[in-house]
Amino acid sequence: MKPNRADISSGIALMSAMRSSWIDGRAVDDVGEVMSHRNPANDADLGDTVMADARTVDLAMSSARRCFEGSWGSLSPYDRKKLLLGYADLIDEHAAELTLLEMLEVGRPSSDAAALNAAAGDIIRTYAAKIDTVNGDMFRSEERRMGVVLRRPRGVVGAIVPWNVPVMNVLLRLAPALAAGNTIVVKASELCPRTTLLLARLASEAGLPNGAFNAVIGAGPVAGARLAEHPDLNLVAFTGSSATGHAVARAAASTNFKPVLLECGGKSPQVVLDDAFEDERIWALLFFSAFWNTGQWCVAKTRLLIPRAREQQAIDGLMSAAREWRVGDPADPATRLGPLASRGQLARVRGYYAKAGALGEVINLGCPRGDMQGDGYYALPSIVTGLPRGSVLQKEEVFGPLMTVELFDDLDDAIALANDTEFGLSASVWTARSDHGYKLARNIRAGGISIFSSVDAARSTGPELGTARYFEPQKESGLGIDGGEHGYLAYTTPQSLYFHN
Structure with a gap:
């Protein structure tokens, strides 16, 4: 169902009620400048x-420390789990509000x-389990x-989260931190703070x-930097750009280890091998x-590596798939791709489109267009x-809906091409030949690699949200390891006890 004017009005009213950081169970709004949102x-x-x-940030840290050394730290594991399960139920009850806030703040299609967000709880x-x-x-x-x-909680965790998938980004840091017995201070992205505040x-x-759970709204160079460097913080978890990641690591090391x-x-x-081209459904x-989330996700597979003779087939296949991806108003349930999240992101992506046009040929895939207002960031x-x-274009992260099509001659060439980047987050391989799939997966330097033997295999398993699969x-x-039991253990510290009798 399309959100109507009343829904959108209620969403804006909800935003107006959440203007400031949430610390020690209350809003703290008597400091700082204001930031307008569009x-x-x-x-x-x-x-x-x-x-x-x-x-x-110092107020939030003091609150988190008191809570860790007091009420939260003194809870039994049973009581901690009970509270977290109740929290999960409450998140489910407010999933529609979280969805409305995401749609308004970052332009995510409502459907x-x-x-x-139906799976947020x-x-x-x-992690409570x-x-x-x-x-x-x-x-x-x-x-x-x-x-x-013994696995002991680390203490106070600081999480600095991005804007691209607001609810999930917070919960993937929050859930293991709280379940492990820590308290947490979340520095929300200043572009979309309201989902964090509602959580x-x-x-x-x-x-x-x-x-x-304290939430602060602030700019990275101010609030984020202070949180990362804080001498009373026991762990900092960051999701975002590599350049900012370096800054966070330096700030963290500046005051304690x-x-x-x-x-x-x-x-x-x-990487798509010749045998995978036989099934036309692969293009979807x-x-x-x-292009999911308009290319704004860290594991977006925006480099298509294919055999040299398959270029035109790939162009035709992607243009065919694009017919099912309508771009338009996020409130329209028929919309599958919305605008970019901010005016600044639009300028960044347009800059890469210009570079692409100077270096190669840019082909618009022809997605159907819904209501795209002229002032939107599309x-x-x-x-x-x-x-x-x-x-x-092959090396730098665009974080927008632009894919490179790159041609290889053989498996070794495909491996060299795949590794010709400073990044190593994720990759996928499409082939029914296990020997080729294994060779590619073993030699591509990435933390998480999916090997698909067929379209049916890919569709039957579906995506992982990050709670079961773990990688570094x-x-x-x-x-650092994210996801699964090993990711949960990252929010704990081991202490050995040796009894001599």
Whole structure:
């Protein structure tokens, strides 16, 4: 159902009620400058928010520390799990509001956001279940001595999250941190703070102690930098660009040896071998892998690597797939691709389109157009062919709907081409030949690689949200394990006890 004027009005009213950081169970709005917000679909005014400064971050840190050493830290694992499950239920009840906020703040199509946010509570439940199953290890048991390793919470976690998928970005940091027994301070993206603020308010409403989840709104160089460098912080988790990841790591190391988790940029290839071209349905999946969320996701497979003789077939196939991807008003349920999230992002993407036109041929894939208001921040899905090897378009993350089509001669050439980037986040391989798939996967330097033997295999398994699959980014894509039990353990610290009797 398309959100009507009343829904949108209620969403804007909800935004007006959330203008400032949420600390210690209440709004803190007496510091900082204000930032105005615009609707990416039409550039309409969405009100403003109060920006946090270093003092605001210090308040949030003090609240989180008191809570960790007090009410949250003293809870039994059973009670912590019970509160988190109640929180998950409350998130489910407010999924429609979270969806509306995402649509208004970053232009995500309402139907897409609704489908994703329907699973938001499950991220909390998945990590809450690990409270019962991850307890530590025994490393020696003899008559006179015994050794055990306890998994203890780190303390106060700082999370700096991006704007592209607001609800999921917060929960994928928040859920393992809280389940492991930490408290958390989340620095929301200043472009889309309201989903984070609503999640923080819901945590208080669900009965989580004041200070367990604090949310601050602020610019990266101010609030983000202060959070990362804070001497009382025990772990900083960052998702965003590689350049900012370097800045976060430097800030974290400047005051103490706090560990960092960094999931940074990507320039992910999808390598398609000759045998995969036999099924025409593949183009719909290749299109999705590159252009979902208008290309604004870190694992977008925006490099299509194909045999040299297959270029025209790839162009035709992608143009055919594009017919099913309508670009337009995010409130329209028929829309599959909305605008870019901000005016600044639109300018950045247009800059890459200009570079692409100077270096190769840019081909608009011809997605059908819905209501695209002239003031909206729209960019149309396109591919670029004929690029010289090693061009900036093949190496730099665009974070928009632009795919490079790159040609290889054999498997070794495909491997060299796939690795010719500073990033190593993700990749995919399409072939029914297990020997070829294995060789590619073993030699491509990326943290997570999917090998698809067929379109049916890809469709039957579906995507992972990050709660089961775990990996560590490589090269400039970051460091530290995300996802699964190992990702949960990253929010704990091992302590060994050795009993001698």
